[in-house]
Amino acid sequence: MIQSKIYRIGQNLRYVNIVAGLSTSQTRFHTNLATQVNTESTFQKKWQEAQPFKDIPNESVFRFIRNFLPGGDYHNLNYVHTLYKFHEKYGKICLMPSLFGRSPILLTFNPTDFETVFRNEGIWPQRPGFAALSHHREKHRPNFYQGADGLVSTNGQKWGKFRSTVNPVLMQPKNAKYYIHKMCKINLEFVERIKKIRDPQTLEVPANFEDEINRWALESVAVVALDKQLGLISNKRDDPAARRFLKIITELFTLAAELEFQPPVWKIISTTKFKRTMQLLDEVQGITLNYVENALDSLEEDRKNGVVRMEHEKSVLEKLLRIDKKIAMVMAMDMLLAGVDTTTTIFTGIMLCLAKNPEKQQKLREELFRLMPEKDTPFTEDIRKELNYMRCCIKEALRLYPLGPGNTRTVQNDVVLSGYQVPMGTQVFMMAASVLKDEANFSRASEFIPERWIRQKKQDSTECPASMKTTNPFIYLPFGFGPRVCIGKRVAELELELGVARIIRNFKVEFNHSTENVFKPLIFNVPNIPLQFKFIDV
Numbered sequence: 060m061i062q063s064k065i066y067r068i069g070q071n072l073r074y075v076n077i078v079a080g081l082s083t084s085q086t087r088f089h090t091n092l093a094t095q096v097n098t099e100s101t102f103q104k105k106w107q108e109a110q111p112f113k114d115i116p117n118e119s120v121f122r123f124i125r126n127f128l129p130g131g132d133y134h135n136l137n138y139v140h141t142l143y144k145f146h147e148k149y150g151k152i153c154l155m156p157s158l159f160g161r162s163p164i165l166l167t168f169n170p171t172d173f174e175t176v177f178r179n180e181g182i183w184p185q186r187p188g189f190a191a192l193s194h195h196r197e198k199h200r201p202n203f204y205q206g207a208d209g210l211v212s213t214n215g216q217k218w219g220k221f222r223s224t225v226n227p228v229l230m231q232p233k234n235a236k237y238y239i240h241k242m243c244k245i246n247l248e249f250v251e252r253i254k255k256i257r258d259p260q261t262l263e264v265p266a267n268f269e270d271e272i273n274r275w276a277l278e279s280v281a282v283v284a285l286d287k288q289l290g291l292i293s294n295k296r297d298d299p300a301a302r303r304f305l306k307i308i309t310e311l312f313t314l315a316a317e318l319e320f321q322p323p324v325w326k327i328i329s330t331t332k333f334k335r336t337m338q339l340l341d342e343v344q345g346i347t348l349n350y351v352e353n354a355l356d357s358l359e360e361d362r363k364n365g366v367v368r369m370e371h372e373k374s375v376l377e378k379l380l381r382i383d384k385k386i387a388m389v390m391a392m393d394m395l396l397a398g399v400d401t402t403t404t405i406f407t408g409i410m411l412c413l414a415k416n417p418e419k420q421q422k423l424r425e426e427l428f429r430l431m432p433e434k435d436t437p438f439t440e441d442i443r444k445e446l447n448y449m450r451c452c453i454k455e456a457l458r459l460y461p462l463g464p465g466n467t468r469t470v471q472n473d474v475v476l477s478g479y480q481v482p483m484g485t486q487v488f489m490m491a492a493s494v495l496k497d498e499a500n501f502s503r504a505s506e507f508i509p510e511r512w513i514r515q516k517k518q519d520s521t522e523c524p525a526s527m528k529t530t531n532p533f534i535y536l537p538f539g540f541g542p543r544v545c546i547g548k549r550v551a552e553l554e555l556e557l558g559v560a561r562i563i564r565n566f567k568v569e570f571n572h573s574t575e576n577v578f579k580p581l582i583f584n585v586p587n588i589p590l591q592f593k594f595i596d597v
Contacts, residue, residue: 106480111480112481116153119156123156132148138316138580142464151167152172169476172476173536179474184542188212189582190323191314196208221390224382225379225390229375235550242553242554245288249271253562257594263591266589270305275558276399276406277301279554280398281350282374285350287350300346311336312583316581351391354374375390376391379391398550402555403586405453408457411570412459426446427449446560454512455508456507461491461584464492467488468487491536566596572591
């Protein structure tokens with residue numbers, strides 16, 4: 060029998076084995092237990108020394124509501140500007156009050172806090188938000204979803220079950236390469252569309268080029284989710300369902316952002332904006348479900364005709380059908396819902412960075428010349444592996460133009476943030492966007508310098524000194540962190556790498572207009588100016 064004692068040495072706890080000859084597994088168990096005891100002791104000391112939760116800078120419920128009314132500090136501000144105004148008034152950590160049943164929200168602009176929160180998120184990270192979508196699926200249309208409510212608005216065991224089902228299909232790096240050939244065809248079609256719509260004299264595309272990017276993004280995600288080309292770039296531009304979908308998606312995200320971040324009156328009274336949001340979600344569900352059902356019909360027809368596809372030729376929908384039909388359908392629908400405006404925003408940010416930094420664009424093009432001798436050189440997995448500078452450009456663009464202001468979590472343990480006690484169950488909004496452009500974290504933070512992301516040997520700092528890289532890995536998390544990392548990360552990276560590569564290999568891109576207020580914040584950032592890029596043939 061293994062015996063042990065715990066000896067206190069100074070302020071630390073050390074676990075000491077007193078019987079020799081323990082097995083490796085036994086020794087590891089006791090070592091881990093000792094570490095746990097020591098860590099718990101250290102935390103308790105830190106907790107006792109921290110200031111109480113009630114002392115976190117905040118404002119009263121009355122003042123908070125009053126500030127949203129005419130003359131108030133937050134009147135007519137979008138939700139991001141509201142958060143920054145709150146930060147300006149109350150500091151790097153502050154507490155927005157509880158309203159209409161919504162828990163208080165802790166804002167932190169301290170990267171050290173980000174790590175603490177993520178290290179305490181548990182196996183089922185609790186991400187608050189998307190309450191309107193959750194209501195739609197759990198209360199408004201429960202008969203359709205039947206508990207398979209997707210990943211965006213769910214938490215706990217329900218989220219864990221869904222995520223564990225779809226992870227092997229969407230998060231395996233090797234699976235992404237299977238879609239390269241199909242995406243390559245879409246990108247070639249996109250290039251031809253640009254040539255067709257640009258002005259013959261100025262070579263600028265029309266002001267509504269955002270619509271063209273949306274169509275490219277929807278085509279790209281549909282070929283992965285459904286193994287179907289919808290034809291929206293050229294052949295079926297007037298498809299009424301697609302046109303309606305692309306039209307209402309921005310309105311939906313606008314309303315959802317207002318319901319999410321303004322005082323949640325809709326939870327008590329069914330407001331006009333809430334009713335409209337439910338109506339739009341019904342429409343989105345109908346349109347995306349129709350695409351899914353058409354894909355299911357095609358699969359059934361193939362089955363009857365004896366068509367057998369190799370595993371790498373199957374869509375996400377077909378792969379998941381073998382496991383759970385409802386999960387397969389909801390995942391495909393969510394890919395169409397969440398994979399358009401997000402991709403458009405990131406792609407726009409990359410194009411603007413390259414257009415405004417022609418020397419970096421040329422350096423990327425030289426990489427592409429080496430890997431793709433011809434403009435229409437077929438894309439392969441081997442080529443993709445060599446796109447080192449491409450990946451640096453994408454990472455740097457996401458630093459300068461992040462998709463949203465930060466990440467949210469409900470902490471699963473008591474934690475100490477910025478010297479304050481924060482009890483388990485508190486909602487924490489980690490405002491990463493501002494620290495991404497802070498000189499304290501990135502040297503020459505306002506500049507587009509892809510070289511800061513190049514992996515180098517320690518002795519090689521010729522291209523970019525180590526001082527230009529942040530030392531805190533929790534500052535830059537464009538796709539999230541841990542178990543709740545974006546499920547579409549692999550697909551999005553593939554779309555962006557292939558799309559940007561084909562564009563830069565074919566065109567010199569310029570943007571000769573102001574980029575002030577280039578994005579507006581909804582649930583995430585979306586383009587806010589005419590995207591009149593100039594595409595000059597290479």
